[in-house]
Amino acid sequence: MSVWFVTGASRGLGARITREALDRGHSVIATARDVSAVLQAYPAQPDGLLTVRADVTEPEQLTAAVEAGLARFGRIDIVVNNAGYGLVGAVEETSDKAVRALFDVNVFGVLNALRATLPTLRAQRSGHVVNIGSVGGFATAPAVGVYGASKFALEGITEALHGELAPLGVRVTIVEPGGFRTDFLDASSMRVEPAAIADYAVGAGPVREALVHHNGRQPGDPAKVAGAIVDVTETAEPPLRLQLGEDAVERVEAKLELVRRELDAWRHVALSTAV
Numbered sequence: 001m002s003v004w005f006v007t008g009a010s011r012g013l014g015a016r017i018t019r020e021a022l023d024r025g026h027s028v029i030a031t032a033r034d035v036s037a038v039l040q041a042y043p044a045q046p047d048g049l050l051t052v053r054a055d056v057t058e059p060e061q062l063t064a065a066v067e068a069g070l071a072r073f074g075r076i077d078i079v080v081n082n083a084g085y086g087l088v089g090a091v092e093e094t095s096d097k098a099v100r101a102l103f104d105v106n107v108f109g110v111l112n113a114l115r116a117t118l119p120t121l122r123a124q125r126s127g128h129v130v131n132i133g134s135v136g137g138f139a140t141a142p143a144v145g146v147y148g149a150s151k152f153a154l155e156g157i158t159e160a161l162h163g164e165l166a167p168l169g170v171r172v173t174i175v176e177p178g179g180f181r182t183d184f185l186d187a188s189s190m191r192v193e194p195a196a197i198a199d200y201a202v203g204a205g206p207v208r209e210a211l212v213h214h215n216g217r218q219p220g221d222p223a224k225v226a227g228a229i230v231d232v233t234e235t236a237e238p239p240l241r242l243q244l245g246e247d248a249v250e251r252v253e254a255k256l257e258l259v260r261r262e263l264d265a266w267r268h269v270a271l272s273t274a275v
């Protein structure tokens with residue numbers, strides 16, 4: 001059985017992954033800013049569960065969580081970088097403070113967690129890093145561009161990390177979920193910038209309204225998402241990217257088609273710049 005290290009394990013997809021891993025007999029180091037929710041979900045505290053308070057924006061807390069996990073279980077096999085949140089607002093409407101706070105969690109928080117856990121995986125010459133991205137990190141949309149940018153950054157980090165860690169026996173996957181019925185669209189996970197510029201009512205407005213309307217109505221089953229994520233860590237050759245949900249597949253296919261169409265249309269210009 002494997003030992004999992006999960007950030008943002010108190011709710012949403014992180015809580016689902018924690019439960020799925022435990023149900024399959026794995027051990028989990030469940031980290032969160034507030035571990036009370038994890039403790040409430042498991043009042044009996046299974047032998048395979050270690051809850052540790054760790055804010056991903058505080059590197060020393062992550063280091064302490066890793067040390068506590070190693071003291072308890074002796075190893076770490078699967079690292080799930082799940083902690084993160086969403087942000088709604090047209091790019092120009094989004095404040096500098098909101099953007100920096102988002103990137104502190106969604107990007108720099110992942111880097112903090114990687115710095116804390118990768119020395120263990122490298123020393124073991126084994127393991128699997130699973131970064132929870134979003135289909136919005138592959139094909140974004142109006143009103144969620146800054147959130148998408150944070151997940152685009154995670155795509156780049158993951159792709160490079162895949163090449164860096166493969167020779168060391170450590171696998172890397174980024175998960176690109178579509179819409180699933182977690183609390184992601186609730187106020188606890190989605191921050192909304194005020195619609196301050198009337199000109200964006202046409203471009204960003206419909207997306208703002210759709211996000212509110214679809215809260216709780218997303219097509220994906222979060223239990224199946226968690227199951228698929230645990231499944232992929234048990235395969236011999238996991239993918240670099242894993243799309244989850246019909247909507248995710250459709251958006252990725254549409255983006256690939258658009259890129260191919262524009263590449264072909266402008267190929268003559270691209271090639272004309274050669275010496």
